[in-house]
Amino acid sequence: MNLITGSIRNVLRNAGWILGSKGVNAIFSLAYMAIVTRTLGVDRFGQFALVLGAAKGVELLVAFQTWQIVVRYGIPHLHAGRSTALAHVVRFTMWLDASAALVAAPIVLVTMIALGGHFGWDAGFIQQAAACGLLFVFAAYSTPLGVLRMYDRFGTAAMADAVAPIVRCLGVLVVWISGPNVIGFIAALGLAELLTAAVYWWLALRLPGMTWRLDQPLKWRDLADANQGIGSYAVTTNLTSTLDAFGNQAGVILVGLLLTPAAAGGFRLARQIGQSLNKLSQTLARPIFLEFIRSRADDDASTQFHTLLRQIIRLSGIGAGVVVVSLLLLGQPALLLVGGRQFLWVYPILLLLGTSAAFEFATLSFEPALVALGRPGTALKLRFVSTVVFLAITVALTPLLGAIGAGVAALVSSILSSLMLWVAISRLRTHEITDPNHRMTEAIDRTD
Numbered sequence: 344m345n346l347i348t349g350s351i352r353n354v355l356r357n358a359g360w361i362l363g364s365k366g367v368n369a370i371f372s373l374a375y376m377a378i379v380t381r382t383l384g385v386d387r388f389g390q391f392a393l394v395l396g397a398a399k400g401v402e403l404l405v406a407f408q409t410w411q412i413v414v415r416y417g418i419p420h421l422h423a424g425r426s427t428a429l430a431h432v433v434r435f436t437m438w439l440d441a442s443a444a445l446v447a448a449p450i451v452l453v454t455m456i457a458l459g460g461h462f463g464w465d466a467g468f469i470q471q472a473a474a475c476g477l478l479f480v481f482a483a484y485s486t487p488l489g490v491l492r493m494y495d496r497f498g499t500a501a502m503a504d505a506v507a508p509i510v511r512c513l514g515v516l517v518v519w520i521s522g523p524n525v526i527g528f529i530a531a532l533g534l535a536e537l538l539t540a541a542v543y544w545w546l547a548l549r550l551p552g553m554t555w556r557l558d559q560p561l562k563w564r565d566l567a568d569a570n571q572g573i574g575s576y577a578v579t580t581n582l583t584s585t586l587d588a589f590g591n592q593a594g595v596i597l598v599g600l601l602l603t604p605a606a607a608g609g610f611r612l613a614r615q616i617g618q619s620l621n622k623l624s625q626t627l628a629r630p631i632f633l634e635f636i637r638s639r640a641d642d643d644a645s646t647q648f649h650t651l652l653r654q655i656i657r658l659s660g661i662g663a664g665v666v667v668v669s670l671l672l673l674g675q676p677a678l679l680l681v682g683g684r685q686f687l688w689v690y691p692i693l694l695l696l697g698t699s700a701a702f703e704f705a706t707l708s709f710e711p712a713l714v715a716l717g718r719p720g721t722a723l724k725l726r727f728v729s730t731v732v733f734l735a736i737t738v739a740l741t742p743l744l745g746a747i748g749a750g751v752a753a754l755v756s757s758i759l760s761s762l763m764l765w766v767a768i769s770r771l772r773t774h775e776i777t778d779p780n781h782r783m784t785e786a787i788d789r790t791d
Contacts, residue, residue: 371508375515375532376615377681380608382523385685389604391525392595392611393462395532397454398476400592404450405443406485408580409436411714413489416570421493428569433490434561439577440483451476458596462604471526478533484540487547494550503542510535579719586723586730594737598749601741609689610746616677617670617696652768655708663705670697695750699757709764721767729760 380388413436420429452473459469484503491500514531518524566573594614599607674693678686713722733756740748 371512372615373677373681375508375512376612378515378519379528380612380682380686382519383525383528385605385608387525388612389599389606389608390462390464391528392608393458393599393604394455394472394475394525394529396592396595396599396607396611397458398451398472398479398529398533400596401447401451401454401476402479403592404585405447406483406581407436407439407443407577408583409439409485409577410489410492411580412436412439412573412577413486414493415576415714416573417489417493420569425569428565431561431566432570432573433486435566435573435577436486436489438561440486443581444481444483447480448477451480461600468526472529475526475529475533478530479536482533482536482540484543487543490547490550491543496546496550499546500543503539503546506542507535507539510538576719579723583719583723583726586726593734594749594753597734597737598741598746601738602745606746609686610692610749612678612682612686613689613692613696613746613750616674616681617693617700652708652712659705659707662707663701666697666701666704670694670701689746692746692750695747695754699750699753702754702757702761706761706764709768712768713764718767722764725760725763725767728763729756732756732759 379391383391413432416432417429420426420432455469455473455476458464459466459472464472488500488503491497491503511532514535515528518527518531521527591614595607595611598610670693674697675687675690678690678693682689710722710726713719733752736752736755737749740751742748744751
């Protein structure tokens with residue numbers, strides 16, 4: 344039980360570091376959004392939302408969650424002192440990040456051309472939008488983020504994470520003063536991402552031993568032999584990231600395509616505020632995954648994992664209630680503060696998206712638990728189902744209900760996802776975790 348208490352303490356401590364950076368992020372994000380929305384107005388902000396959504400969507404479409412690979416496969420090597428094997432894992436994730444960026448670059452160009460043709464953008468604007476999209480594509484820092492978390496340097500990662508919102512806000516202010524325009528605002532956000540990536544790498548390289556990791560050549564056979572299933576795990580994280588893109592950024596794009604850029608801008612603003620109310624959920628999920636991975640190495644792994652999961656479920660249930668209360672108390676004032684009265688029409692959408700966030704909060708530990716148990720494929724299948732439901736309902740209801748249709752789709756998909764994850768976790772807890780004759784390490788080593 345002391346181990347569990349220590350795990351919960353680690354989760355809360357590390358979450359505190361992340362929440363601090365996310366809190367800074369939320370404040371500065373709302374500040375820059377207020378400047379952008381009030382300066383551009385409804386129509387041009389919709390254009391801004393479409394370009395930004397397309398750039399971020401393509402980035403997520405091809406990206407690998409390499410920080411999870413570093414944590415999942417790096418921690419055992421780190422604890423066992425296998426420096427060469429650890430070096431191979433880090434080099435592998437660096438290779439994945441670089442490959443993803445190279446694949447994403449032409450997709451960004453094609454996407455901007457397609458959107459420009461649909462909405463009547465001129466050639467100059469399309470070229471500038473594509474160039475801004477490349478800034479996001481090449482600002483990859485998932486690998487150094489994983490290295491910092493592997494070493495339990497959540498405080499250091501929090502400092503790096505705080506760079507992006509501060510620089511975004513400063514960049515937006517510069518553009519606002521010098522001559523506000525859609526491309527200028529997007530470029531400011533992209534440059535902030537690049538600077539954040541540089542800071543992450545600088546901090547990771549300062550850790551003891553990081554220099555030799557970069558000097559180690561990647562030996563594919565040694566990598567595969569020392570890290571069972573790492574290839575399939577990497578593919579699964581890529582597919583999960585792809586579904587994230589469809590679930591998050593594609594909602595904005597679909598609303599724009601089915602309605603107008605102004606509707607897409609309103610939907611993005613509602614989602615941005617809803618996400619700011621749900622930062623704690625995203626904050627807790629990352630240290631939770633780390634503690635689940637660590638718990639599997641305990642002598643009494645089944646009991647430790649089971650107890651840790653139960654306590655986190657209680658905490659997340661309380662957090663979901665906090666999200667709902669915050670939504671009711673702060674939702675409309677935040678919308679007025681950021682967008683002004685011209686965006687008050689998106690308040691019903693904000694309520695739907697905020698309630699959806701509460702369901703995600705209540706089940707935030709389920710997906711990390713499945714992944715830590717060696718069931719990333721199960722988590723991926725469930726996310727695929729919920730994403731397809733979201734896209735189908737969005738396409739069906741948005742032409743009838745407007746942007747509210749996409750909000751309904753988000754809520755329905757979150758409820759469905761929560762129910763499916765609950766069933767999956769209940770079965771695993773019953774048939775694997777609580778079986779005293781079934782070792783946790785065996786469950787982790789198997790893949791779907």
